[in-house]
Amino acid sequence: MFSATKFTPTPRKIRREKTVVSSSSSDIDKDPVYVFCRLRPLQENVDSHSCMTLLSPQEICISNESKGIRRDVFYKFKHIFTAYASQTEIFDHIGYPLLTDLLKGKNGLLFAYGVTGSGKTYTLTGDHNNPGLIPMCIDTLFNSIGDLQTPKFIIKSDRMNGFEIQTEEDASMDRLAENRSKNMGNVKKLNREKFFINNGKMIPVFNENNAFAVFISYIEIYNNNVYDLLDESNNGKTLQNKILREDPNCNMYVNGVVEVEVKTAQEAFELFIIGQKRKKMAYTSLNSESSRSHSVFNIRIAQLEKLPVNADGKPIIPEKNLLTVSQLRVVDLAGSERSSRTQNTGARLREASAINNSLMNLRTCLEVLRENQRTKTNKVVPYRDSRLTYLFKNYFEGDGSVQMIVCVNPSVNDLEENLHVMKFAEMTQGVKVLKSEPRCIPISTSKKVISKRNGTPAKINKKTLFSLTPEIPMFKFDFNQRDECKSSIDNLLGVLKHLKSESSTSELDKINKELRKRLVDIDNHRVLDKAENRNLKQLLQREQTKNANFETKINQIETKYGNLSEKYKESQEIIRSLHNTVNEKDLKLNQHLLEKEHIKQKHALANEKKDQELQDKLKKQRGHFTAEIFAKEIKLKKAREALDSEVIVNPENIRESENIPPLSTPKKPSSSDCYKRNGGYTPRRRSKSCDEVWLEHNSIKPVPLGTVLQPSMKKRKSVTKLTKASDVTNPKQSKYCLLAQEQDTDGEIETKLYKGDILPTTGGGAQVIFNDVERLRQQSPTSNGK
Ligand SMILES: Nc1ncnc2c1ncn2[C@@H]1O[C@H](COP(=O)(O)OP(=O)(O)OP(=O)(O)O)[C@@H](O)[C@H]1O
Known part of the structure; x- marks a missing residue:
């Protein structure tokens, strides 16, 4: 008989020590991460030529040709499978050793990694005629353990990464309950169709004294959430996000995951197919059935050592009675993909980003691990950054062998992505993990009694x-x-x-039968009642928990609401006072602005006024200066003329001239001199010949002078206005006289005669050079005694 006992895997302490020692322990204790590579056949009409050449079963060359320059990159792996390699070949190289280790009690983790559409799912799952690595593992496992199995439910998963050993009685009750619910249709009708062809392979089992219990679980990590693909609640339609937990021994597990004990390969296949159907798959431009999540198929084996019995028929419980637990995790990673190639949008794009992020984190973790190992440092490995790496943390810390199969489509279209994949794969090989040992868990209490191989109760002596x-x-x-x-x-x-x-055998048989019948009836009733009770209890508990949760939530919400109301009031108060302050400041600002504007206007007016005054002054001064300059220019010209002239000018001609330089003044070179020297005009000789014709310009009607002093202009032409050029350019006229009369405040008239020579210009026009001013001032004898 079994008595109920709980087990959890190996105490974590051992692994912790290993992790710390890892940097200093010798490489003999470590295994590298084995990386295999599988090439996929090229697809006709889709893939162009291959860019890869296999140099040996361990070495491959990738040729990268761009702009006429060819670059060859070489990669080495533990084994490279050609495009013609069969599924069996893959299993023989990878699956078989992993399974052997599993039966020896060692853990294993296998990743399938590669670009989308490179054949990861094909390698792990395969199809009806070409079963992949997982179905082959299942077949080989059951071929190997055969009937070396514990009766169902003797070893039972506690859904918290541990196991409990049940009594034969409890186990039989669980079996009955399972049968009953199957008959009642509670358990989903499984697909009985044989999915895979048995490969007939088997591994020799080392210890026939052990009894095995095989457990299957299947999860997926989608958008960084963990879902249980075997979860039947809700008929498996809406899966709940599960959380990852660490058990007391620091092993990672999915909390509450359904772990089904299977006794045949067929049962395992059926679960696998159920999970496959629930997996998130979708059509993308690069793969019609692309995995949108990372899926993890988990095979856990618990091995129980059968106990010998003593002369009394009682089981002899050894010092160390062992339950060995080992597991193989096969991970179908979602393919890395570049959105530029897939042209995904919406949900597909979000999935792709989650996929790429988690793959990137896997990469980072491995890089940090490798760096830690190489440089003997202890950097933190960011396992927690993604669920994928967090779940497998134990493996990288030396909880079992880690292997990877890199699937590659050798088409030149995938070249760039493949180069990244190969680089990552090569780096992964550099990571070393501690060699794992079989994990045996001692059963410590003396109460344990182990069943025989066929599961019937152990012998009990008559005397008892x-x-x-x-x-x-x-x-x-x-x-x-x-x-x-x-x-x-x-x-x-x-x-x-x-x-x-x-009793005699026949009698005994009769009684036996009758009793068994009664017992079965009783047992059935009891099982039914117990199951019902359990269900009701569970329901009640669930309701109570729900209620308690609701109450707690309501309380929390009420407290939050109270806090928020308080805060709201405070905020309102603050807002009000802020409003007031703002209004006051606004008012002050406006006043300030008004004052400023007022001052500005004042300044502007004063400035305008000053400007005007200055303008007026300037105007006046300018007029004054212009007149002065004009007068001075005339004087200057006159002096120049006097100097230039060969004719001796009668000083009396310049009657009223002012500041005329004396005739003896040395002759300065004048502009007209320069003009003459430069071949300009030749001034005509000045004479007072009677041939001189004057152009007399009387701009106003002059007041008759009434004096004997008259300007001497024998030949003259008088005009009041110069209307046309010919008035001046007339070659006969050589002298110009402008008459101007002004009356001062006393009413006395001053007459001015501006005289000059008319000189022809080179352009055919004429210029007047003033050289004389005659001023005649007439004073009334009656005025002011003058
Ligand atoms: N070695 C192979 N031999 C024959 N067909 C193959 C092989 N590898 C892949 N295929 C085919 O290529 C297609 C894509 O393969 P698969 O779905 O396994 O790619 P994947 O890497 O899992 O892609 P994703 O990451 O998008 O899920 C499938 O139709 C599959 O049957």
Whole structure:
């Protein structure tokens, strides 16, 4: 008989020590991450030519040709499978050794990595005629352990990464319950169709004294959430996001994952197919059935050492009674993909980004691990950054062998992505993990009793039985009185055993049958009641938990609401006071602006006024200066003329001239001199000949002078206006006289005669060079005594 016991895998302490020692322990204790490479056949009409050449089963060359320059890159792996390699070949190289280790009690982790559409799912799953690595592992496992299995439910998963050993009684009840719910249709009808062809392979089992229990679980990591693909709640339609937990021994596991004990390969296949159907797959431009998640198929084996029995038929419990737990995890990673090639949008794009992020984190973890190992440093490996790496943390810390199969489409279209994949794969080989040892878990209490290989109860010596009457007593079972009921059954069993030793076989058989029938009936009733009770209890518990949760939530929400209301009030108060402050400041600002504007206007007005005054002054001064300059220019010209002239000018001609330089003044070179020297005009000789014709310009009607002093212009032409050029350019005229009269405040008239020579210009025009001013001032004898 078994008594219920709980187990969890190996204490984590050992691994922790290993991790710390890892940098200093010798390489003999470590295995590298083995990396295999599988080439996929090229697809007709899709893939162009191959860019890879296999140099040996371990070496491959990738040729990268761009702009006429060819660059060859070489990669080495543990083994490279050609495009013609069969699924069996892959299994023989990778699956078989992993499975052998699994049966020896060692853990294993296998990743399939590669670009989308490179054949990862094909390698791990395959199809009906070409089963992949997982189905082959399942077949080979069951071919190997055959009937070396514990009865179902003797070893039971506790859904928290541990196992419990149940009594034969509890196990049989669980079996009955399972049958019952199957018959009632509670358990999903599994696909009975044979999916894969048995490969007939088997591994020799090393210790036939062990009994095995195989457990299957199947999960997927989609958008960095973990889903249980075998979860039947909700009929498996909407899967719940599961959390990752660390068990007391620091092993990572998916909390509450469904772990199904399977007794045949067929059962395992069926679960695998159910999981496959629930996996997130989608059409993309590069693969019609592209995995949008990382899926992890998990095979866990618990091995129980069968106990020898002593002379009394009691099991001998050794010092170390062992339960060995090992697991093989096969991971179909979603393919890395570049959005530029897939042209994914929306959900597909989000998936792709989650896929690439988790793959990138896997890469980072391996890089850090490798660096730590090489440089003997202890950098933190970012396992927690993604669920994928967090789940496999134990493996990288030396909890089992890690292997990777890199799937590659050798088409030149995938060249760039493949170069990244190959680089990562090559780097991965540089990581070393501690060699794992079989994990045996001691059963510590003396209560344990182990079943025989076929699961029937262990022998019990006659002497241990108690004495009973040969008659079969009638038993009445009252399930409300559990203790009584139990002792009745015990009595009955005792009688049976007694009878078995005393009675003849036929009689015994008869009694046996009758009793068994009754017992089965009783057992059935009991199982039904127990199951119902359990269900009701569970329901009640669930409801109670829900209620408690709701209450807690309501309380929390109420507290939050109260806090928020307080905060809201405070905020309102602050906002109000801020408003006031803002308004005050606004008011002040406006006043300030107004004042500023006022001052500005004042300044502008004053400036304008000043400007005007200055303008007026400037105008006046300019007029004054212009007149002065004009007068001075005339004087200057006159002086120049006087100097230039060969004719001796009668000083009386310049009657009123002012500041005329004396005739003896040395002759300065004048502009006209320069003009003459430069071949300009030749000034005509000045004479007072009677041939001179004057152009007399009287711009106004002059007041008659009434004096004997008259300007001497014998020949003259008088005009009041110069209307046309010919008035001046007339070659006969050589002198010009402008008459101007002004009356001062006393009413006295001053007459001015501006005289000059008319000189022809080179352009055919004429210029007047003033050289004389005559001023005649007439004063009335009656005015002011002058
Ligand atoms: N070695 C092979 N022999 C024959 N067909 C193959 C091989 N490898 C892949 N294929 C075919 O190529 C297609 C894509 O393969 P698969 O779905 O396995 O790619 P994948 O790497 O899993 O892609 P994803 O990452 O998008 O899920 C499938 O139709 C598959 O049957």
